[in-house]
Amino acid sequence: MPGIMIDVESQYCPSPRRPNSLELTSCLTLEMDNDLENNNNSINNNNNNEDNSSPFNRNHNSSRNKKKRRKAADIPEKQFNDLYRPTGEMLGNGSYASVQTYKNNHSNKEYAVKIIEKNNGRSRSKVFKEIEIFHLCQGHENILQLYEYFEESERFYLVFDKMQGGTLLANIERRGHLTERESL
Known part of the structure; x- marks a missing residue:
């Protein structure tokens, strides 16, 4: 050879x-x-x-041409406000969160964003449990779909598809009732 x-x-x-x-x-x-x-x-x-x-x-002291590996911590994280802008429309308010309409800066599509403040006593594990439940229900036609979520120093942002047609209560009042199949 x-x-x-x-x-x-x-x-x-x-x-x-x-x-x-x-x-x-x-x-x-x-x-x-x-x-x-x-x-x-x-x-x-x-x-x-x-x-x-x-x-x-x-000699082990000789320089090697090693490729530097990137760690997940080295990749700059996108902040919520870099990707979304508020429209000013308030969809709802609760004891520990509010829901507002935001537009995606790239697609200009509207989303419903649940904003959970960290300083109101809501534990981090409960928020992640809620995210996990939405992930498990992914694909169900009658459950709102979680698009993505962000955790920042002062609050969580849960980004959902924005549903049109008003609240559930307004639909029930207008129609009178829901069938058993519709309520599942």
């Missing part, structure tokens, strides 16, 4: 110390050069443990 040289000598070669290169039978040692430009990989009968051509013997 081109680029591979074999030097064979049959002699017994004990290995008292841990080898710093791959030792084969008949004292063949495989030493691979990491020289990618010359592609010089060779097999030599070399018992000299002081050889620095082996990649295992090289």
Whole structure:
């Protein structure tokens, strides 16, 4: 094969110390050069443990060309206000949250955003439990779909598809009742 040289000598070669290169039978040692430009990989009968051509013997202080890995913490997070802008329409208010209409800055689509303040005693675990429940109900035709959520230092933002047609109470009052199938 081109680029591979074999030097064979049959002699017994004990290995008292841990080898710093791959030792084969008949004292063949495989030493691979990491020289990618010359592609010089060779097999030599070399018992000299002081050889620095082996990649295992090289100075560990030499600089390597390592690719820096990005961690999730290194990726800049998008803030809610970078992606959405308020329309000023208040859809509802409750004891621990309010729901307002926001528009997506890119698609210009309207969404209903539930804003939960962190300082009102609502625990973080309860908010994440609510998010988990919406995730489990994903795809159900009669349950509002959670689009995405954000957690910032002072509040949570839960972004839902905005439903048209008014409140549930107004629909029941207008129609008189709902069928059993509609109420599921």
